[in-house]
Amino acid sequence: MDCARFSAQFSPGELLNEPVTTIECEACRAVLSLPGAQRAQICPYCASPNVIAGRIDGDAPKFCVPHSQGETLATRALKAWQSRLGFFRHPGVRKAKLESFQGVYLPAVLYSAVTHTRYSASIGEEYYETTTRTVIVNGKSETRTEREKKHEWRPLAGSFSAYATDIIVSASSGLPNEELEAVEPFDLRALRRYSQGLVAGWAVEAPTRGFNECLELARREFVGHVGGRLAGFMPGDTHSSLRHESLIEQETADSVLVPLWVLALKYADDRPALRVLVNGQTGKTWAKVPWSWKRIAIAVTIALAAIAALVLFLEHKR
DSSP states (O other), rough: OOOOOOOSSSHHHHHTTTEEEEETTTTTEEEEEEEETTTSSOOTTTTOOOOOOOOSOOOOOSOOOOOOOOOHHHHHHHHHHHHOOOOOOOOHHHHHHHOOEEEEEEEEEEEEEEEEEEEEEEEEHHHHEEEEEEEETHHHEEEEEEEEEEEEEEEEEEEEEEEEEEEEEOOOOTHHHHHHHHTOOOOOOGGGOOOOGGGGSSEEEOOSSSSHHHHHHHHHHHHHHHHHHHHHHHOOSEEEEEEEEEEEEEEEEEEEEEEEEEEOOOOOTTSEEEEEEEETOOEEOOOOOOOOOHHHHHHHHHHHHHHHHHHHHHHHHH
């Protein structure tokens, strides 16, 4: 296995010989270096005031995907995201003020590998049979002819090879990899060798997830992609019992910084802040927006009342 290990800690501000403020959030465990004279009294990830001063030492990452269009992109993306929220989402999210969002470079791992996969599945071909049956309707017997869909199943097995070069997994223990996936992809054509100037003026988070954990996350994501591709090119009308085993080879893993805008959105006094992420390159926005169960309950009540009224009307017409 050819995997390049990444540094667990780094401080780009110190590499630039500029003053930095380093904070660690006691709630979500994020560790960030803030540029210049910036100070943070709350965590930009979760809005927790429980932040403490700290220090980060170590080597710089290997690659960086630069931010694009800066705050203009983030503002436009956040407003568009709010406008698209559905009626059944918590109304406070749509009305909340978009303020104090922070541009961040997130530590991640860029992974590539080759996999050789063996698979097996049952392939189903659809066909129809015509059946005739007798039913009783209003006390009278009727003969009905129906077409019944059936499947002819046959086994299939084979091998499949795939190459992945663009898998990115979060190296931040404060930001789950599933959340980073939600705002991917990043355009890796913009990938640059890390240089001090690329991150000047930006907050930079330090890696807080270990190399082995990141590597395992990347492998699982890769195998999941392989499973999706296999499911997509299965022949026949349908398939079942798809199983696959993968041998992963020629792995590489490099440290990389990816651009995000992070907003800890306060939308209700009795709720914790909602973390909103914006891809700093594309503007793709995501948050796990809570449902408005009150609005859902009202809608269900109205729907049931309408159905009941329709039933009564039809009964009255008979």
